[in-house]
Amino acid sequence: GENVGLHLPTLSVQEGDNSIINCAYSNSASDYFIWYKQESGKGPQFIIDIRSNMDKRQGQRVTVLLNKTVKHLSLQIAATQPGDSAVYFCAEREYYGGSQGNLIFGKGTKLSVKP
Amino acid sequence: KAGVTQTPRYLIKTRGQQVTLSCSPISGHRSVSWYQQTPGQGLQFLFEYFSETQRNKGNFPGRFSGRQFSNSRSEMNVSTLELGDSALYLCASSLGASGGRNEQFFGPGTRLTVL
Numbered sequence: 136g137e138n139v140g141l142h143l144p145t146l147s148v149q150e151g152d153n154s155i156i157n158c159a160y161s162n163s164a165s166d167y168f169i170w171y172k173q174e175s176g177k178g179p180q181f182i183i184d185i186r187s188n189m190d191k192r193q194g195q196r197v198t199v200l201l202n203k204t205v206k207h208l209s210l211q212i213a214a215t216q217p218g219d220s221a222v223y224f225c226a227e228r229e230y231y232g233g234s235q236g237n238l239i240f241g242k243g244t245k246l247s248v249k250p
Numbered sequence: 251k252a253g254v255t256q257t258p259r260y261l262i263k264t265r266g267q268q269v270t271l272s273c274s275p276i277s278g279h280r281s282v283s284w285y286q287q288t289p290g291q292g293l294q295f296l297f298e299y300f301s302e303t304q305r306n307k308g309n310f311p312g313r314f315s316g317r318q319f320s321n322s323r324s325e326m327n328v329s330t331l332e333l334g335d336s337a338l339y340l341c342a343s344s345l346g347a348s349g350g351r352n353e354q355f356f357g358p359g360t361r362l363t364v365l
Contacts, residue, residue, distance in 0.1 A: 171356075178254070178340050178356030179293070224293065237283075237306050238354070240293035 143222060145245045154212040156244045158225030163206060165227035169238070170199060170210045174221045182210070182223075212246075220248045252277065254343050254357035262363045268329040271360045275322050275343030281305075282324040283354060284316060287338040296339075299324055300346075328362075336364045 148154045160168065166187040171179035185192045185199045185208075192199050198211040208225050225241045255274045263269050275282050283306075284296040295308040299318035316326040322343075328335055338361050342354040 176358070178342070178358050180356065181353050184353075226293075237295040237298065237308065239295070240285075242292045 143243050143245045145247060147247045147249060148215050150215060150217060150248055150250050152215055154210075154215045154219070154246060154248075156210045156212075156223050156246065158208040158210075158241045158244075160206050160208055160225065160227040160241070161239070162227060162229050163203070165229050165239075167228040168199070168201060168208050169226045169228075170197075170208075171224045171226060171240075172219075172221045173224065173243070179224060215246075215248050217248045217250055220246055222246070254341055254355050256339075256341050256357040256360050258360060259358065260361045260363075262365060263331050264365050265331055265333060267331050268327060269331060269362060270325050270327045271339055271341075271362070273324045273326075273341030273343075273357060275324070275341075276355055279343035279345055279355075280322055281344045281346060282318055282322065283342045283344075284324070284326050285340040285342065286310070287340055287359070288336075293340070296326065331364045333364050336362060338362075 169184040170182040172182050173179045183194045183197050183199050185201050190201050196213045200209045212219055222243045222245050224243045226238045228238055254276055257272045273282055281300045283298040285293050286296055287293045296310055296314055297304055297316050298306040302318045313329045318324045338359040340356050340359045342356045344354045
């Protein structure tokens with residue numbers, strides 16, 4: 136789709152399998168993290184978020200894990216479906232002593248689900 | 251409730267021209283943020299408006315500007331267009347200012363091509 140970068144990392148999974156999408160964030164001062172899904176021709180859609188005082192949060196079929204020690208975020212999708220095929224972005228919000236900054240997005244990972 | 255709408259969806263301009271893009275947030279949302287998305291740089295924050303005031307600004311040249319009206323609708327303007335301005339421009343709205351866990355809802359974007 137028109138929103139997909141030419142050189143995005145790609146994860147290809149079989150329908151029904153679990154998917155794990157990883158993201159390394161840059162700033163240890165970031166206190167809030169979000170995963171977005173972007174389908175071709177559409178804007179990003181919120182999936183799940185997590186604050187830095189948590190290390191795990193679950194939603195419907197999705198789980199986000201946060202490892203602050205190594206500044207790593209992951210998104211797990213259970214029982215992946217063809218409709219999950221999209222580009223997934225992680226985003227971090229930096230926190231500067233009482234003032235919250237803007238969202239900084241990762242480059243994205245393209246998830247391709249094989250039926 | 252209608253989602254975020256952006257007009258136009260597609261636009262072709264030539265170098266040196268200027269362009270104005272429009273965003274109508276979800277009813278009741280007071281914050282509007284603008285992002286530029288390109289295959290090479292990914293999603294980059296341009297600026298955020300809240301209650302007609304620019305609250306945050308990303309690292310873009312002064313050719314990029316924006317404003318917000320009393321009804322929360324927002325416009326962004328790019329003057330003296332360059333080839334590198336070709337991108338998908340995304341608008342996102344949220345209830346409050348972007349600090350905190352106000353979920354951002356994205357529009358479908360305006361695809362700008364500069365020839």
